[in-house]
Amino acid sequence: xxxxxxxxxxxxxxxxxxxxxxxxxxxxxxxxxxxxxxxxxxxxxxxxxxxxxxxxxxxxxxxxxxxxxxxxxxxxxxxxxxxxxxxxxxxxxxxxxxxxxxxxxxxxxxxxxxxxxxxxxxxxxxxxxxxxxxxxxxxxxxxxxxxxxxxxxxxxxxxxxxxxxxxxxxxxxxxxxxxxxxxxxxxxxxxxxxxxxxxxxxxxxxxxxxxxxxxxxxxxxxxxxxxxxxxxxxxxxxxxxxxxxxxxxxxxxxxxxxxxxxxxxxxxxxxxxxxxxxxxxxxxxxxxxxxxxxxxxxxxxxxxxxxxxxxxxxxxxxxxxxxxxxxxxxxxxxxxxxxxxxxxxxxxxxxxxxxxxxxxxxx
Amino acid sequence: xxxxxxxxxxxxxxxxxxxxxxxxxxxxxxxxxxxxxxxxxxxxxxxxxxxxxxxxxxxxxxxx
Numbered sequence: 331x332x333x334x335x336x337x338x339x340x341x342x343x344x345x346x347x348x349x350x351x352x353x354x355x356x357x358x359x360x361x362x363x364x365x366x367x368x369x370x371x372x373x374x375x376x377x378x379x380x381x382x383x384x385x386x387x388x389x390x391x392x393x394x395x396x397x398x399x400x401x402x403x404x405x406x407x408x409x410x411x412x413x414x415x416x417x418x419x420x421x422x423x424x425x426x427x428x429x430x431x432x433x434x435x436x437x438x439x440x441x442x443x444x445x446x447x448x449x450x451x452x453x454x455x456x457x458x459x460x461x462x463x464x465x466x467x468x469x470x471x472x473x474x475x476x477x478x479x480x481x482x483x484x485x486x487x488x489x490x491x492x493x494x495x496x497x498x499x500x501x502x503x504x505x506x507x508x509x510x511x512x513x514x515x516x517x518x519x520x521x522x523x524x525x526x527x528x529x530x531x532x533x534x535x536x537x538x539x540x541x542x543x544x545x546x547x548x549x550x551x552x553x554x555x556x557x558x559x560x561x562x563x564x565x566x567x568x569x570x571x572x573x574x575x576x577x578x579x580x581x582x583x584x585x586x587x588x589x590x591x592x593x594x595x596x597x598x599x600x601x602x603x604x605x606x607x608x609x610x611x612x613x614x615x616x617x618x619x620x621x622x623x624x625x626x627x628x629x630x631x632x633x634x635x636x637x638x639x640x641x642x643x644x645x646x647x648x649x650x651x652x653x654x655x656x657x658x659x660x661x662x663x664x665x666x667x668x669x670x671x672x673x674x675x676x677x678x679x680x681x682x683x684x685x686x687x688x689x690x691x692x693x
Numbered sequence: 694x695x696x697x698x699x700x701x702x703x704x705x706x707x708x709x710x711x712x713x714x715x716x717x718x719x720x721x722x723x724x725x726x727x728x729x730x731x732x733x734x735x736x737x738x739x740x741x742x743x744x745x746x747x748x749x750x751x752x753x754x755x756x757x
Contacts, residue, residue, distance in 0.1 A: 335750070361752070423697040441750070459716075473733065474709070475733055477736065478733060481742070508708045530722075555741060588704055600743055601742065601744050602744050602745075602746075602748055602753055603741075603744070603745045603746070604737050604745075604746040604747065604753070605747055606747050606749070606750060611750065614739065616739070616740075616741025617741075649732045650733055651733050651740065651741075653734075653741040655739075655741055662734065669756070683756070684757070685751050685757065686755070686757040687744075687754060687755050687756055688753075688754045688756055689746070689750060689751050689752070689754070690751045690752045690753075690754045691750075691751040692749055692750065692751040692752070
């Protein structure tokens with residue numbers, strides 16, 4: 331009877347311990363996809379440019395907003411005096427090069443924290459910061475349809491790659507929005523918490539990586555599909571943080587980072603499609619949903635404006651999947667294809683992207 | 694003996710199922726956002742996220 335009682339006790343204790351997975355402080359992120367082992371486009375070791383989008387501290391990731399400001403998750407528990415390493419320092423096996431001077435904002439509801447920092451060695455020359463921040467959900471495009479949704483990325487220190495890669499770049503798409511949360515299919519896991527989530531099109535900060543549904547090494551943690559809604563991870567969207575953050579409003583008035591002053595950063599990339607129908611070549615151009623007009627510039631002026639003599643307004647064909655497509659009804663001539671100059675404008679008439687290309691004849 | 698056993702079993706059970714011992718896993722119902730209702734492109738259409746050109750025309754070379 332006594333042996334049976336002890337056995338029952340052991341069984342009860344074992345069940346109580348293994349029946350749940352308490353969330354670990356400082357490593358709230360869960361879930362990942364195994365595809366990165368065969369498809370490096372979704373996750374790979376961050377290159378010398380990509381490493382500048384992250385900083386590391388005590389099991390979490392972070393994003394520098396300026397030389398003196400860092401953004402991370404509330405649950406990462408950054409404190410005054412906390413030591414951090416920039417991406418460059420991690421890449422070069424350097425020492426601590428960032429120290430937290432004070433916490434400026436700490437919001438457990440939205441799970442974000444902004445701290446003031448200083449460098450203990452000269453800031454790396456390639457250090458970069460987001461030029462824009464999303465201040466409204468309309469700034470991005472989300473879709474639950476396969477392969478659709480705004481392309482986004484985060485750079486950080488996931489536990490599963492801790493011994494394999496120094497820093498990990500991971501990308502995916504925004505799948506849907508729910509309140510302050512943005513759900514995406516980026517493969518993130520414990521250690522990615524606090525990392526900035528940026529729009530691939532223009533490095534606009536759109537969120538912070540926060541959580542998911544499975545922890546590292548939990549059964550099935552690396553067996554999920556990017557198209558399975560049950561596997562999607564999430565972050566806090568910046569348009570939920572921005573209205574309550576005096577620091578972000580000051581650093582990004584009108585959504586643009588004051589660190590860069592008047593420096594031009596494109597808001598959209600301009601892509602070109604050239605097709606032939608018989609002997610005629612037809613042009614299509616794609617830009618982001620922020621675009622309102624695309625001009626085909628004359629050879630003498632670039633970038634041109636609507637008032638420029640010879641500038642041609644391309645017709646809006648369709649707006650879909652977060653992009654706008656423009657066409658030219660007239661066929662393209664050989665000389666036009668030798669130097670194609672395109673400029674995209676937003677509704678206010680500001681240039682938001684430009685592209686100059688040539689067609690190199692097939693050999 | 695049996696009463697003590699049942700009492701202990703009950704206490705352990707309550708602790709094991711309490712929110713303190715086991716934070717609930719995040720389960721958020723998947724809801725379609727307004728954005729996802731926007732027009733979509735067919736998968737075989739040009740998505741406008743990279744250049745495309747008829748191969749016999751040549752290659753697109755960026756100049757700026």
